[in-house]
Amino acid sequence: MTTVQAPADRPSTDADHRLDALLLERWERDPALPAIVSGETALTMGELRERVLRTAAALRAHGVRAGDRVVIHHERSVEFVVAVLGAMFAGAAHAALGVDDPPRRILRSVQDCAPRAVLTESALRDRFSDVPGLSDLVVLTDEECATYAPTPESVQGDVDVRGDASADDPVAVIHTSGSTGRPKASLISHRALVSRIRALQTTHRMDERDRMIHHTVCTFDMHLGELYWPLLAGATVVVAAPGRHRDADHLADLIRDQGITTVYFGVSQLELFLLTRDPAERYDGLRQVLTGGEPLGPDLVRRFHSRSTASLTNIYGPSECTIYCTAWVLPRDPDLDTVLIGPAIQDxxxxxxxxxxxxxxxxxxxxxxxxxxxxxxxxxxxxxxxxxxxxxxxxxxxxxxxxxxxxxxxxxxxxxxxxxxxxxxxxxxxxQVKIRGIRIEPGEIEETAKRCTGVRQAAVVAHGSGAEKRLAAFVVPEKGVASDSLPSSVREALRTWLPPYMVPSAIEVTDELPLTPNGKLDRRLLEARAAQRSAEPAPARAVHRAPADTPADTSVDAEPDVESVVSEVWCEVLQVSAVGRDDDFFDLGGDSFKVLRVVETLRERLRADIPLAALLLEPTAADFSEELRRIMAHGPTD
Structure with a gap:
């Protein structure tokens, strides 16, 4: 029998396991400590408490009660943090939805969790003006919440204020991909999250001298750890700029300029970070780094250890178990051949x-x-x-x-x-598969593809491994549907329903889906076919070139057709035959590593100082080309 156990939690009151009670105690004890830094904005714990309780009061005034859900729809910012905590203090569970997700997916997630209210920013408010089935949905902006004064009823941290407050109340809703075509949402309780924060604090202690970056996307449960852990420990949350969580240069600047001591990196993100930065650059200011979400290789461990004195911990656990359930501090062993996920954590x-x-x-x-x-x-x-x-x-x-x-x-x-x-x-x-650390159910993509006009059947498989893992879709057309235009129309439809990481990098039309001898879909054959297609060189493309008799120093050579060069390089790196002006780099199969290859190639061909952030912030071919023209004319901006 194999049983792996860790000590059970000590007997305690509900208040010991409620985040609102614990945060209030911390804020009242240390109101002058820095709590959040975001760009030029900085809040102390006392200032954060004031803003959070005003938001909670606004929600309570609009009928939010224990057991309700509140959707958070903000860019990564101080306002996002305040909204998350305000929903919790109002007694509700927050459901954070990515601002870059397709409108249809956002709408579907809102309908699925049936929130009492939405907290968002003014520019995004219209997205919730007419949600079918939720005619009484309350939508509040941070400016509106700021007009409310905290009241005793809005402070749910004191369990005595509301007798039905329980440590088993839900505090967060985490949406993940669902095999039936419908995202599933895990309900995380106060007790579960407090248990995980205490486990982190037991083995990776932080205090008021520490700072941790908040940069994980809000649909991944690690964002809970990046917020609640440092705030409860008395440490400072340093918020990464919106849209720059993939930008290794930006994160390196934060680590250096903000004195970051603790950070979580997904495995692929850690790989990109080390590849992108100067190999001679060290990160000894970091004290502890956590990583996970994907299998971690020994070589990456050795490369990290060679550039930092910080500890590196591999954590594992599905969102249904709140952030993590095992952890292994990587030994500084040059002969390490297997990276383990560790023993059970406490509780x-x-x-x-x-x-x-x-x-x-x-x-x-x-x-x-x-x-x-x-x-x-x-x-x-x-x-x-x-x-x-x-x-x-x-x-x-x-x-x-x-x-x-x-x-x-x-x-x-x-x-x-x-x-x-x-x-x-x-x-x-x-x-279930993981693409760049994100859990994906191919069945959800298949069910969505079947809703596309002209599609009779669909199958989605993953091929490759590690950072090279890709999704490929095979679709069988309805009778009479032209197969040559179907991939592009399916891709466009999927973009309106699914986030970019769930849109297959390749979509192939087939007359029928292969079956095994027992009549089941032969997924192994499709995986092999997808891998073979991916390995085939992309067909040659016609690219704008200057006439052969054009002098080398003419304006044609001095001002290359940037969009053609971008298209050519994308085709080479992504192994696709063509790139449209509105195609998204990541939709076509791009990832952090391919960003690096594209930018390095373009730096050489265009003889320009191109920052990695240019492609991360402008991922469509047209917008990226326009940004390159601006950079070539004026130079990169900070």
Whole structure:
């Protein structure tokens, strides 16, 4: 039997496990400590408390009560942080939606979580002017919230103010991709999040001398750690500029100029950061770095250790278990050959079971089941899916040692235990994949593709590994539909319904989908076909060139056709045959590593000082080309 357990949490009151009570105690004890820095804006804990309680008062005045949900729709900013905390102090759970997500996906997520209110900025308010089925939806901006005065009823941190306040109240709603075509939303409780913050603080302690960057996208649960952990520890949250979470130069500037001591990087982001910066540059000001979201390779660990004295910790855990459930501090071992995900953190119980629900022997492969304080309450409005993935002890008749009151999340991840209970991650047991650290259900993309005009069937597979993992879609057209124009029309339709990371980099029309001998879709064959197509060189393209007899110093050579050069380089790097003016680099399969290759190539061909941020901020071919023309004329801006 393989059981991996960590100490249970101490007996305590609900107030000990409510974020509002804990934050109020911290703010009242240290009101002058810096709390948030964002560009030129800085708030002390006392100033943050005032703004948060005004927002909570505004929500309470508009009917928000315990158990309600509040959508947060802000760019990354001080206002975003205030909105998240204000919703929590009003007694609600916040659901943060990315401002760059397609309008249809935003609308669908709003309808799915049925919020009582939306907190947003003035420029985005019209997005919520008419939400079907939610005619009484309250939409408030930060300017409107600032006009409300805090009242005792708005301060939910004092549990005595409202007798029904519980540590098991939901505090956050985290949307992830769903296999049925509908995103699923995990409900995270105060108790779960407090447990995780305490686990982080136990092993990676922060205090008022520390600063942590908030740059993770709001749809990934690590943004909860980047906000609540430093604020509860008395440390300072340093907010990265909107749209620059991929920009290694910007993050390096923050690390240096703001005295950052603690940061979380997704694995791909850490890879890009080290590739982009000067190899001689060191980051010894950092004290501790956490990474996760994707498998971590030994070579990346060695490269990080060679450039920083900071500790590097690999954390693992699905959002259904609140940020993480295992952690492994990477040893400074030049001969490291396997990166593990570590043992269970505190307040966590792990079981590795076989297909019959029986524990496997140490060293044997099995599926990981996660229990303990961090397990989510379930999926919002999805009772059948909740019952399928969140299991009680009665579901484990072959594991009699499971406590009768235990509750587990079935992760779908395959692991095996090393001596001492340290786990090794081996892959997925189901179809869920991760692209650049983001969990994706191919089934959601398939269901969306089937809604596209002219599509009869659709299948989506992932191919490649690590940073080179890509999504590919195969679509069968309706009878009479022209196949040559179908990929582009499907791509455009998917862009209106799905975020960029879920739009396949390749869309291929096929007469039929292949089946296995038992009549099931042959996904392995499609994966092999997608990998083969990806490896084929892109067809040659006609690119604007100066006439052969044009002198080298004429204006034609001095002022190249920037858009043609951009298109040519994108085709080379992305391995596509053509690029449209409105095509998005990341929709076509671009990632952080390909950004680096494109910019380095263009620096050479255009003989210009092009910052990485240029492509990150202007990802369409037309806008990027226009930005390059501006840079070539005036030079890059800071």
């Amino acid at each position: 966590t119980e792990l079981w590795i079971l076989d297909e019959k629900g029986a524990p496997v022997a140490e060293g044997e492969t099995g599926e990981l089941y996660i229990g303990g304080a961090g397990v989510a309450l379930g999926y919002l409005n999805r009772p059948e899916l909740t019952a399928e993935r969140f299991l009680g002890a009665e579901r484990f008749p072959n594991a009699p040692a499971v406590s009768p009151d235990s509750r587990f999340y079935r992760s779908g991840d395959l692991v095996r235990a090393r001596p001492g209970g340290v786990l090794e991650f081996l892959g997925r047991a189901d179809r």
